[in-house]
Amino acid sequence: MARSLKYDIPGPDWRVAEDEVREKGWEAIFGSELVRPLRFVVEIGFGNGDFLIDCARREADAAHVGAEYSRKRVLKTARKLARTELANVRLLLCTGETLIRELLPEASVRACWINFPDPWPKKRHRRRRLLKPEFVHDLALRLEPGGSVHVATDHVDYAEAIDAALASDPRLVNACAPERFLRAVPDRMPTRYEREWRAEGRPLHFFEYRREVPH
Numbered sequence: 105m106a107r108s109l110k111y112d113i114p115g116p117d118w119r120v121a122e123d124e125v126r127e128k129g130w131e132a133i134f135g136s137e138l139v140r141p142l143r144f145v146v147e148i149g150f151g152n153g154d155f156l157i158d159c160a161r162r163e164a165d166a167a168h169v170g171a172e173y174s175r176k177r178v179l180k181t182a183r184k185l186a187r188t189e190l191a192n193v194r195l196l197l198c199t200g201e202t203l204i205r206e207l208l209p210e211a212s213v214r215a216c217w218i219n220f221p222d223p224w225p226k227k228r229h230r231r232r233r234l235l236k237p238e239f240v241h242d243l244a245l246r247l248e249p250g251g252s253v254h255v256a257t258d259h260v261d262y263a264e265a266i267d268a269a270l271a272s273d274p275r276l277v278n279a280c281a282p283e284r285f286l287r288a289v290p291d292r293m294p295t296r297y298e299r300e301w302r303a304e305g306r307p308l309h310f311f312e313y314r315r316e317v318p319h
């Protein structure tokens with residue numbers, strides 16, 4: 105029997121609506137204990153939220169924003185987050201494209217994590233993929249100088265497209281060079297999908313690109 109979804113939030117509710125961000129701005133949304141200007145750490149498609157929560161604990165001084173377009177996953181993560189001591193995370197029910205293009209200021213993102221984005225393997229669905237050159241260009245503008253974008257995938261064909269999209273932006277440099285990507289990253293908390301795909305023996309690809317620091 106399917107378990108019913110619990111809607112109550114057992115503590116502070118850290119979800120914010122897109123409109124609230126547009127109207128109030130991030131400065132009002134995040135508490136005064138975070139250093140100004142806010143430095144964002146972003147996760148797109150955070151799934152069960154465990155990686156986002158781990159990042160928020162590791163980088164307590166940053167403003168952590170998760171974007172996820174599954175209502176159920178946002179709700180479940182909001183419930184999980186409410187049981188923690190953390191106050192430096194906000195969850196948005198929106199697409200990663202909207203967060204990056206419309207809601208974050210330029211040169212404000214310290215790190216952006218995209219773990220196992222949906223690969224849309226069928227040719228006719230490829231235009232739905234998140235990692236495309238236009239998205240990467242928008243993201244590169246939001247990264248602060250030295251800020252990084254991390255993308256992980258198990259999908260060989262999508263890995264090629266991700267590499268090409270990341271390499272297409274002149275502001276970004278490959279932090280894994282001379283490799284194009286790594287097969288494993290020590291000291292990284294494995295996400296739910298990472299654990300699943302690794303157990304199945306799928307080839308994993310971890311990309312990291314950084315925005316160049318002007319001389």
Ligand SMILES: C[S@@+](CC[C@H](N)C(=O)[O-])C[C@H]1O[C@@H](n2cnc3c(N)ncnc32)[C@H](O)[C@@H]1O
Pocket residue numbers: 148149150151152171172173174177198199200201218219220221222234295296297298
């Ligand atoms: C394959 S799951 C990976 C979940 C998690 N990152 C992990 O590694 O366990 C992809 C997730 O990204 C979300 N997603 C896919 N495309 C998205 C988009 N454009 N914007 C926001 N979330 C997206 C899906 O709802 C899903 O939760």
